[in-house]
Amino acid sequence: GTDVMKVEEINRKGGFGIVAKCRDTKTNRAVAIKVNKTRPDILQHAKLEIFILEQLRRLDPDAANIVQWNGFFHDGERVCLKFELLNQCLWDYIRNRKNQGLPISEVRPILGQLTNALSHLGSVGIVHADLKPGNIMVVNCHESPIKVKLIDFGLACPASAVMPGDRVGTVGYSAPEVMLGLPYNETACRTHWHHLAQDDMWSLGLVAVELGTGVPLYPGNEDYDVLKFIIETQGQPPDHVQDSGVYTEDYFIEDNDNQQRWTFKTDQQFQYETGYESLETRYIKLTRLDDLEQVMMFRRGPENGQRLFVSLIKQMLALDAHQRITPSEVLRHPFFNPKSSPFVFFLCNNIQHCYQYIFQKMPLLSSKSFLLLRP
Structure with missing residues (x-):
């Protein structure tokens, strides 16, 4: 089926694109979506990241202290990666x-x-x-x-x-x-x-x-x-x-x-x-x-x-x-x-x-x- 994601807020921006907090309309669960820009070099990077994430699927993300990856989908030309939504980064935690x-x-x-x-x-x-x-x-x-x-x-x-x-x-x-x-x-x-x-x-x-x-x-x-x-x-x-x-x-x-x-x-x-x-x-x-x-x-x-x-x-x-x-x-x-x-x-x-x-x-x-x- 088609993934329909409702963007709720932009969590971070980078050279690659953005990470947004989204709501999965099928499950009503909040997820983190990394939306990559369509530049050819960034698309190449996204493919590499998917390759790495596929390797990491051999690990239990909770036991290994790594983010859980839930696959990817295309939004037009953009590659979107789905991750579990996490609370805040350590930099903010230290600053707080x-x-x-x-x-x-x-x-x-x-x-x-x-x-x-x-x-x-x-x-x-x-x-x-x-x-x-x-x-x-x-x-x-x-x-x-x-x-x-x-x-x-x-x-x-x-x-x-x-x-x-x-x-x-x-x-x-x-x-x-x-x-x-x-x-x-x-x-x-x-x-x-x-x-x-x-x-x-x-x-x-x-x-x-x-x-x-x-x-x-x-x-x-x-x-x-x-x-x-x-x-x-x-x-x-x-x-x-x-x-x-x-x-x-x-x-x-x-x-x-x-x-x-x-x-x-x-x-x-x-x-x-x-x-x-x-x-x-x-x-x-x-x-x-x-x-x-x-x-x-x-x-x-x-x-x-x-x-x-x-x-x-x-x-x-x-x-x-x-x-x-x-x-x-x-x-x-x-x-x-x-x-x-x-x-x-x-x-x-x-x-x-x-x-x-x-x-x-x-x-x-x-x-x-x-x-x-x-x-």
């Missing part, structure tokens, strides 16, 4: 909490579910390639703990189809090897499906930081800015990572006399070559990832599990993809098994006392370890 960050007790189940989603994607050989808070939906905001699902497989691809230099994803969430255009490790892919999720794991690490602090860690307008923020916080990717990058020479100069063979271009050099003026867009400026613990204490007060959380983040954000933690290792990390950890954090009843303690022990604002650049 005044960008203070979520308590560890909320971060843990959300991060666990997203890791589970990556694990399931890996089992069918799919890389999401655009993991960010805007592509993660909360099923129902009023549940506790909330259930989340991954959406938008418009950039997803079979790992075997990704070529060196393919630039996918969103600026500020892409892994260093994606920005540098490194080839995927085909042999590792064939033998260990969990290696397929290396780039997604980096993005998930950044989503986790955003959950814990309420703000993005590397919110750059351009890959140059993001690489600069990463290098200032975590240091430079090792030479062997940069050697095989298709785009390494866009951002680095080869210098054999130096201890590290590649030197990051200065703002002035990059602007001279490209015309792009680098911008400082960070909310928090760190000189090491360990300082995330202080940031979280400063924004939320101290909580059990903050140090374990930061130790996990460091493994998710390893600069070398081969050193990066895998989904199954994430779920075995002490952050998810606090009883197995010898580390017990102090708890203060009096929040005022906590803040005094923090300022005495760690004079935050006088220290160069991190700056709060924006509220």
